[in-house]
Amino acid sequence: MAITPPEERLWWKEPLARMEVMWISIAFVWGLVMFFTMVYWHIDGQQNLSNEAYRISPDAFAEKVEAFAAEYTVREEGDTGIPVVRPPAGGDAYMLGRLWEWWPILELKKGESYRLHLSSLDWLHGFSLQPANINIQVHPNYEMVLTVTPDEAGVYSVVCNEFCGIGHHQMVGRIHVVE
Amino acid sequence: MATTFAHRVCPDTGLKVCRHAEALIKANAVVAIVFLAIGGLFGLLVALTRWPAVHILPADLFYLALTAHGADILIFWIIFFEIAILYFASAVLLNCRLATPRFGWLGFWLMLVGALMANVAVLQGESSVMFTSYVPMQAAPHFYLGLILFAVGALIAVFVFFGTLVVAQHEKTYEGSIPLVTFGAVAAAIIAVYTIASGAIILIPTFLWSIGLIGDIDTLTYRLVWWGLGHSSQQINVAAHVAVWYAIAALTIGSKPLSEKVSRGAFLLYIAFLPIASAHHLLTDPGISSEFKVFNTSYAIYLAVLASMIHGMSVPGAIEAAQRRNGFTRGVFGWLRNAPWGNPAFSGMFLSVVMFGFVGGISGVVLGTEQLNLLMHNTLYVTGHFHGTVAAGTTLAFMAITYLVVPLIFRRELILKGWCKWQPYLFGLGAFGISMLMMGAGTLGVSRRHWDMTFSDATLSFDYPPAAFLMMGLNGVFAVLATIGGIMFIVVVVGSVLVGKPRDEETAKTAPIIFQGGGATISGHGGEATLKLPGTVTLVTVFFISFVLYYFVNWKFLSEVWPLS
Incomplete structure (x- = not known):
């Protein structure tokens, strides 16, 4: 518990809670997975649209x-x-x-x-x-x-x-x- | 400290309401709701025509109604309402006078004249080119001119918003950072500037082409730049309705964000990454490289999706934390069971959060995946997706906050309280149904923007599977439900504004409509202190599992179609 009430803090200096860090990490990693799935499919997938x-x-x-x-x-x-x-x-x-x-x-x-x-x-x-x-x-x-x-x-x-x-x-x- | 200006002090929230801002909020909100009514009825006609057993309109009127539905809802209803939100989030939340109200009115009239001009062009029948108006199909010149005037008006309004922020800062009407809701509105406004600029870059030459001053316009360039307008305008909605979610949660149950840093960081990600993604619409177009498609369609590495997932945790989380603080601490979901489900502002907001995430959000990411788009491009899946975002998400959120705008800004008591209570559920169910059923029909290949799925006049015949016909029939039923919900909304709002009992200081004390201290919460700062939120953890876990499963199921579908390269 902080001594100063949260109202008086600067918002960008607030600490992150563990739950928030976990969810943000999961969401970020999931974004990477989805991004690289598209890349992977170009390498090893059968259905890609031609760029020709x-x-x-x-x-x-x-x-x-x-x-x-x-x-x-x-x-x-x-x-x-x-x-x-x-x-x-x-x-x-x-x-x-x-x-x-x-x-x-x-x-x-x-x-x-x-x-x-x-x-x-x-x-x-x-x-x-x-x-x-x-x-x-x-x-x-x-x-x-x-x-x-x-x-x-x-x-x-x-x-x-x-x-x-x-x-x-x-x-x-x-x-x-x-x- | 603040200079004096014509205002009243709101007896409900304690906020200073600038008279000019109040009048402009009213004007923009009223016009928005008129366009919602008109556009909604065109939407009903479209759905009834696509119901194979009803098939109410002939082909020419169907395409006309579809063009009007798209323009009136996707542009005019939403942007008029968003301008009202911008004025609220700047002047009202910052206790400040509105900058240059005359320019606010200039913007308003330009938008109104432009919207009417475009509607007249569509109703005259020579501009059934759809909301997207792809070249080389040509509309009447005043169709494009109407859109341009509307965009100029909206741009002026956005700058009045920015001007008000400057005034508030200069006159020191607030301390520290601007409140979170205003911060979200800033994100929406910045995206709006980008959007309107893209619109100008493509619509001005298209207008000149329509009056014969310039030659051809390249179809691919048109689609690339137009979607800088078309997709980004829906991203204004995302930023705006997320801000509205936070606003309603603050006003109805006194919730604060879990962490200002996280919520504001997510809005910053929106500003940086939402405006790309015009490639969502170009994934099966020729002549664009896969590198560009993959980068653009994923908002860099899904950084805007990350932002939405953050809000998807922090909005229900803020609600749970507030409810627990208010004493509803039993079990994992006691806070949810004891939420004010009879308050249409709260119920509409919560339904909007859930449906935007589960229906609109997940389908949008799948649809925007480069290769998966092959399975869905231009099918009804696309239409289903954006009814999940725009009807079940944005429109429902805006309806929900209207239940607060009427008593707080119009100072009128809501009439027909029973209708108010049920309206969000009815409209929400209808919007959910049409989204899911159109996505289902699209998965079976049914084309969007298509008058006759039986192909009765075609030289070569083709039959969609019977399940697709069933879904389009059910889609009609749910569209009727959504329409009833829409009509109830219009009747309640228009009725309350015209004949509702005036809301005076006495009623504000005896029958409060906002949570005690809600006015200070929404215009203040600070996050929740504790973060033990088992209910929210459960919700986001269910969401995440649904997302992952649905995503990979679609890759399985893709792997079964003809090999292509």
Whole structure:
């Protein structure tokens, strides 16, 4: 017990109680753990977002995606005949977002890795792969390249989850993963 | 010593209340509550539209209502109320005159004109661009202009606050350091300056772009700088509502901080580290390095999270210490059982502390973890998280202190005492429900800002799992509960201010609403002397275990999705 009442002390000279020191230490160490978990996952984790991105004009990106579709289209799907494109295993796959569709449909092989190129031709879009629940922001003028390795066969949908105007809720794309 | 100025001495707290500060506190608080009412009703319409069985609005009106809900609640309600808090924490708590009241009114009118202008722009239907107004989607020019005017007004008000601190120091209206609540308000005000500056840096060019004076605005730059506004504005709330927690605890049960040093140190950490973290919103964006993301999203090494965890111990700790001092010493939780649960200021504050920590806090850290963000970015999880912080945390705390502002500042007795008693629980339950259910739906992948989760008009079909539909239905039910709680709040506050019995000196003596000596506690210094707090130790242990488990469960979820690099 101090002789002077606490009211008369300078606040930065108050001693700390043991309980406070313990809680602050625990909280600080927990912060370090969480910080280094992110770093560790870059070293030893399987799910990291690529930092590979390029500036590209919407027209140039559209041209690349169209050339890709022209080369590898295997069939068409849906009422509007969206091309289904099967890139070679280990190769480049392209998908563009525009008001209001993801184009084209991709067909990937389970267990193979692909370099997936994403960009938008107009506004911001959100690449939300369901039901895997992988969510990536897609910008115009930036081409993001990430390596994906689908590990389960099935039909996946790409929902747009960045608001992009009145047709936003109609914007659904598709990725097939086959054995 | 102090120079004379127009004031009254509060019969409840003994504090000198500057007449100019009082009038400005009233004006800002009233307008804040009007925007809460408007924004809240838009929120109800949004929740009812997202309830698949109800789906009340057509798509265009849904996006309009969502834009209005975001702007009215996240900006106008909260910042108007925070300006009222700043004036209270400076002029009233320091027994001082308000600096330059004319500038206070200038700020007020600029904010009001700006807020109305932005609302008109949204209601005209050409500005359904969401609260975030990401380029290249374009709103009407007066939408941006309204936000800019509002920000300029808020900045003026913040400087009136700083000016008042200078006046108080110069005229020696207080001794030693400024009180803890004022210290917290200073933290909020400093973060506000940073926030408003970020807003100006991005919104002024965006306004010029909307009237055709400049060409394109880079989408990534926009998001980076805009979130210096968008995220930081929510950090003003954190600092402000923590200050409000301390204020309510002091006024209702006479609590002092456990240690001034710890609480003030935590506010200093807020000032230093909260304003970064715009990367919380950019974790899945292209063209930003992981080094930047990891450093920025973690507020350096989680130093702002550390500060919140400190308050998470010291606020319940201060309550426990005060209750034990007041004689409730039985067992581990006797102090909690015997807390004034029928006092809406106390109950609202305590619910706000618990829900901000457990719901908003933990989910925020998980969401802001670089890789984990992949699982949740732009899903309803984000919306659930910030309803845990802003609705269950900030809004509930501000509602709670309003139950003290009405009798102390407006000098009116509260009407409908029974409603007052239940309102925080009802609103709190509603806010808790919508936060948890939106987080649940987001975990199942449901997109935020989305009119139709059935995708009935889409060329390619997709079905979310049935559990997601159930959660969105329940979300609607809890949104209705929160709305009822909100309406009760508005009725009580507006009713009390208009027709409540005037509170005179006699009632202040016979029916005290604040703890004896609370006025001196809130404007004084000093921490608790003893720190034997088994109840608080138990609470923070439960909190910490929940935090660690939930954090690592999410890494487990992440490890199960497609390998990406």
